[in-house]
Amino acid sequence: MSNFSVNTESNNDIFIVRSNGYLDEGGGAAVFEAVQKNLPADCHKVILNLKESPVINSQGIAQLIELSEIIVDDKGGELAFVGLSDLTYGVFKMVGLLQMGNPFESESEAVEAMR
């Protein structure tokens, strides 16, 4: 994993995760860890902003699927994806990630839809 970073922000009842860089296995693990560590217990709405991660590989996707299952299935929460590139949109659609969360162009649109 090279130059991958992730930051999180709590915006009232919405938790935003922003990744930056190639989201491979290591990147996926970093996103996973960031959510596990920082997601407030009472927060069930998560936005994954992947705008700065235009490429997500198979193992990164596997991590995101696992994370989505935790957020949506286990926690009964809501998930939104922001800034998907054409490539990641196609792949998310194919592997069923878009059944777990809706895609949005921008964070503000996602926030608005979640409120």
Place this chain on the structure above:
Amino acid sequence: MDAVNELFNDLKSPDPAIRFSVLSRIEDMSWTDEHREAFREIFAGEKDPGIRFHMQKVLARLDRGDKNRGSLEAIEEQLRNPQRDEINLALMLESVKRNEAAAVAESLRRAEWPKFSQQLLPSVLKFLKKYGSTEDTAAIEKLCRHSDPRVLSAAIEALEKQNPDRLKDLIVPLLINGNFGIRSRAVRLLHRWDPSEALRHFESMLFSNLENEKHAALYQAFFFPFKQIETLMLRYISVESDPEMIKKAGLIFMTNPERHMPARLLEVRQACVGIKQRLVDAILKGVLQSLFQAKIVNAAPEQMLQVLEAHFKEKRIRLFIEHHSNALKSPEANVRLQSALKLSDLARRGIDEARQVVEAYLPRERDLNNVRKIRLFIETGQLEIQKASEPEKPAKPEPTRGPAKTEPATETSAKVAAVQVEKPTEKPAAKVEEKRPLQEYTARERQNFIAAITAENYQQYMAVIRPFFREMDINEKIAVLKRIERFGNQSDSELLIGCLQIDDENILESAIEALSVINPEALHPYLPQLIKHRYDEVKLAAIKVFSLFDKKQAISLVENMLLSIKPAQRQTAIFCLSSFDFHSVSQTLISAFKSENDSENLQQISSILRSNADEDTFFRIYVDYKACKSSKKDEYEKLCRELAAKIIENEPGRTIEALFAAGEELVAEEERKKTERAAYKLEKIQKIRESADKNVVFDASLARFTVGAYAVGAVLTALIWFLFIAPAPPVAPDATPKAAKVRKVMETISIKGRVVISDEKQRTVAIETEPGKLYKMKLPESFGTMPKPGSKFQAQIKAEKDSSGEIAAEFLTAF
């Protein structure tokens, strides 16, 4: 088309699995009134009870519009009612509040949920996947053997979440399940416990003749670590001809950008034509883009592509030089001459390495005739002067331009060129015709004339050459063919096809090569004859072209050549393999290394393997090395060391010893797994499935070949198969066909075409879906009035997969 309508189209698929999978995606989309109506219409036509149930659920949700109806009380009320509304209950289970989930689960247990209808079970299992406990494991496990794939699939998902280890015992029934989706899922599960065996199953699905199985494998491919499947995926796109499948596979490559991948994709691109070449080109560019976007490389995609193309060319030249350098050691003077001429040609194009090889060879050549011819060619670019004593005529109508840019001008041609440049004209060819016909040229003049053809003057020069072409000698003809290959276009096809009737190996080879560049389709009708030609070089050139259309069969032809008892013929086959993209033939090469005994051939195989050294190849050869008990073990070790050295060149952190240690570990692991995997080994599963398929019809005519998406390629493949590769028919006329090698596969498909025959008495129709493809079937009384010839016809039918010509079909539903 909007997203919902796009999904609606899938709901019209003849495959229930696809229709069902659409339903889960469709629910959360934004619906308009038109969408609702369209959905209702599709629902009215749906016959599958499981799918109808799910569609009703979707409609009920849309109509009622409230999502929070899954209260404990309401659910319990439904559970108590033996005449319960299952649609309602299924909807409620999807919207249970978390704080009531445990109580709902308990109520379900009390209501003996495993006895619910198979329509309702998937919803219950979905609920238990989220909120179930270990108490439910045994019941869920039982349902993992359910006959309905929807129940089975939901049960696997639930068990995978709750207690994945329990699935280990179910792996065999899942792997032999009749539903390809379940099988592919089982393969993914198996990957948890036995990755290498799972990948063998995955490989078998990916290269299956069943389209659905391939689709399922491609879907699962996203869930495997790409590094483990990249070689398979490369081989897959190299031999696949269905554009939709290639696009799908392309997504996997673009999602997993690896530094070494573009070079390999470039090889694949160069080994195909037409739409497939364009698709692979798009994948290649997509991977370059991903590499750049992921910041794995800093170079812009266009820049990288240029570098890769240059490297590719260098690699091809290197392999070409190695092959012909080996041929220079042949005991046959003509073989040495031909290879030396080819190397000289390369030398004349500025490749110093080729010149060095020729220079080193000439002093060793015993045949002085060869030496003379090669020296003449390397110095002048002329093959043979037939009338050497004929004086050159100074006043000649010369073309305006000098020789082709890539060929350095020789002393002789430079002199001619000097005369030419002195009096440039706008229309040199016209002048040629006016002043003196080509027949009157001396042999040398003619050669100069041909050598002077360039992209710019091509049409003018060819206008002069064409009428005289038949009268030219063989060497002149070859020279012209080479020019056509470089600068020609489809308008020269006729001339080239005419050359295919000439019984000269060099002309044939040149004509095939030229046609393969300017108009490969025109070669189709001639390939069957050319592929069985007595000259290996001709055969090889034909196979190379054939591979552009049907790589699988082309590879199998080369594999046949590799079985020859003549080392020279095997050498030709090995050289032919080097012209394929490496990953489509890597296993063939590895097997050839195992069976080959000729040291020169072994050297040639090693050379190809070294040029493409990667970990996957290394490990496959390492396994053979360890299994080798013969004197070839040393050769194997040498090759492994060479491959390891090549690999670490690109990965400086690694060592040869580390790679060897990893190889040892792999061999030991395979040994350890032997007993454990006895039950689910691919071969065993295939046997079980074969014996379970009792109703299938066997047909040896389908043996071994795949019909590609290109119709013309398919016909050609069949022709080549029947004429040259198919085993001889049984000798005894009354012999009953034995268990055939490959099953005849019936599939449900939708057809759209025109009625060409309609027999009202017999109620039979023949539908033409494309020229030459007729589906014949009987229409039931329920169909109503028989369609009239010429009318349009669209229906779902059952027919033999991959058939062509006149196909007997069974009518299912009319659209």
